[in-house]
Amino acid sequence: MISILVATRNRPQLLVELLQSIQNQEVKPFEVIIVDASDDFFPLDCQSYSFEIQHIKSDDPSISRQRNIGLNLVSKASIYLAVLDDDTIPAPSYLREIINFLENSVDAVGASGITDDAFSRNVKTKCMAFTKTLFFLESERSGVITKGAVNVGLRSVGIFPIESQWLIGCSIFKINKIRSLFYERTLDGYSLGEDVIFSYKASAYGKLYLLPEVKLSHRQLSEHAHYKSQYWFKWASYRKLLVSIMPGKYIKWIYYGWSNFGQMIVVLLTRKGTTILDRILSILAIMRGTLRG
Secondary structure (H helix, E strand, O other): OOEEEEEOOOHHHHHHHHHHHHHOOOOOOEEEEEEEOOOOOOOOHHHHOOOOEEEEEEEEEEEHHHHHHOOOOOOOOOOOOEEEEOOEEOOHHHHHHHHHHHHHHOOOOEEEEOOOOOOOOOOHHHHHHHHHHHHOOOOOOOOEOOOOOOOOOOOOOOOEEEEEEOOOEEEEEEEEHHHOOOOOOOOEEOOHHHHHHHHHHHHHOOOEEEEEEEEEEEEEOOOOOOOOHHHHHHHHHHHHHHHOOOOOOOOOOOOHHHHHHHHHHHHHHHOOOOOOOHHHHHHHHHHHHHOOO
């Protein structure tokens, strides 16, 4: 049986569209748990769907903590947990293809398809490519987490499953292997990196895989524009949490600081679409995130 967990806030139309896409799945879930922190909460018409819906009101607008509320409500009878963002539209075969893969992969604990933003941004110049590699901001390998705690997306297109060190926020897990796990409680709002931290923790219980041929549409992607200060503060902050659970003692923190210093250089050198003030504020935000307690 499949349980689906959705955290949402102030996106009623997108939520309805997601539920319709779940209704159109070739394999239907047993239950859909929605934890809703909308300013104006309106109960859903749960009778319109062929699966059970728990629509829970939350006064805590945090994707991570909302998901934790949902995790505590997942049926004990469930075998698989699918976590979906409220602004996604999975292809009709999404659940079936991933679950078929997990059923036939004894070593796997979780897997995901790929979204519109799954590919790492191309580095256009040799100088920039060298800089990002030097500071552990990029890798030629898909799905890795670098020494600087930077998660790398897909680097090339293929048809075969790719073993990964992290998964996107729209993934499916073997629930009995991860029932003790929760999302990071200190991340607020539409946070950044909560899925990276959660899936990295899950990798302690089995392997993670990306399935390049399994697709879902991700409409609103992120509220944080790259090279804006709020994004970079969250980028430095969540990676600090990730570093804290990575193996090693002192050297990993040196790598983390080295990557943050490198990203400040990259921000300083990136002129397209930014102003001098943007770059200064972004650099200060990385510094604040790095020093955050």
